[in-house]
Amino acid sequence: xxxxxxxxxxxxxxxxxxxxxxxxxxxxxxxxxxxxxxxxxxxxxxxxxxxxxxxxxxxxxxxxxxxxxxxxxxxxxxxxxxxxxxxxxxxxxxxxxxxxxxxxxxxxxxxxxxxxxxxxxxxxxxxxxxxxxxxxxxxxxxxxxxxxxxxxxxxxxxxxxxxxxxxxxxxxxxxxxxxxx
Amino acid sequence: xxxxxxxxxxxxxxxxxxxxxxxxxxxxxxxxxxxxxxxxxxxxxxxxxxxxxxxxxxxxxxxxxxxxxxxxxxxxxxxx
Numbered sequence: 001x002x003x004x005x006x007x008x009x010x011x012x013x014x015x016x017x018x019x020x021x022x023x024x025x026x027x028x029x030x031x032x033x034x035x036x037x038x039x040x041x042x043x044x045x046x047x048x049x050x051x052x053x054x055x056x057x058x059x060x061x062x063x064x065x066x067x068x069x070x071x072x073x074x075x076x077x078x079x080x081x082x083x084x085x086x087x088x089x090x091x092x093x094x095x096x097x098x099x100x101x102x103x104x105x106x107x108x109x110x111x112x113x114x115x116x117x118x119x120x121x122x123x124x125x126x127x128x129x130x131x132x133x134x135x136x137x138x139x140x141x142x143x144x145x146x147x148x149x150x151x152x153x154x155x156x157x158x159x160x161x162x163x164x165x166x167x168x169x170x171x172x173x174x175x176x177x178x179x180x181x
Numbered sequence: 182x183x184x185x186x187x188x189x190x191x192x193x194x195x196x197x198x199x200x201x202x203x204x205x206x207x208x209x210x211x212x213x214x215x216x217x218x219x220x221x222x223x224x225x226x227x228x229x230x231x232x233x234x235x236x237x238x239x240x241x242x243x244x245x246x247x248x249x250x251x252x253x254x255x256x257x258x259x260x261x
């Protein structure tokens with residue numbers, strides 16, 4: 001990271017170009033989830049903020065700094081929602097088969113690949129904002145869990161529960177779409 | 182329910198940590214044991230892996246060349 005910043009200090013355009021190449025696409029995906037209409041402008045502003053500040057002191061990495069800045073600029077409501085993806089899927093506590101699947105988990109057909117790519121993207125966008133952001137950062141952008149927590153200001157349990165619910169919601173959407181094929 | 186008898190509901194709670202290899206030895210073992218006799222949870226695990234594969238597949242690192250040029254311009258101006 002310090003190499004990158006000193007490269008910026010040296011007016012090294014190539015290094016800046018690499019920084020953009022590595023970080024821009026993920027920033028735009030996050031901004032699109034948080035504030036679709038303003039996504040491009042939010043990302044531009046985050047980069048000018050980086051250039052203006054010239055340093056990300058006190059932050060883990062340029063990447064998490066840029067993503068945090070996108071989050072701040074988007075100022076989207078990030079309401080905590082109760083996990084709901086698995087509601088009603090398991091037998092209740094008073095049932096002899098308490099905690100077991102109410103309905104059998106049906107395998108997916110092998111030939112639904114194209115449809116499911118579109119379903120994955122759509123169901124991610126349709127999650128509650130915070131949930132979508134957690135899943136995006138962890139499973140699309142492949143950030144480590146502590147980086148996700150630092151960008152979104154979540155504690156470990158919150159992050160775990162929200163991620164779990166978001167993944168399950170997308171899996172359920174894929175399952176529902178595979179039944180239609 | 183004993184420690185060696187996870188319900189499917191608990192399995193679905195633990196699945197993320199299982200996939201992240203973040204389960205302790207005992208939890209990992211009981212998770213694997215449950216998979217041996219529960220085909221529903223095996224299918225669910227397979228689908229969750231597939232879901233993560235599809236999410237990772239949404240990553241596309243193309244950049245609009247105009248946006249790239251805009252940012253490089255901003256860089257040149259900032260460092261002038």
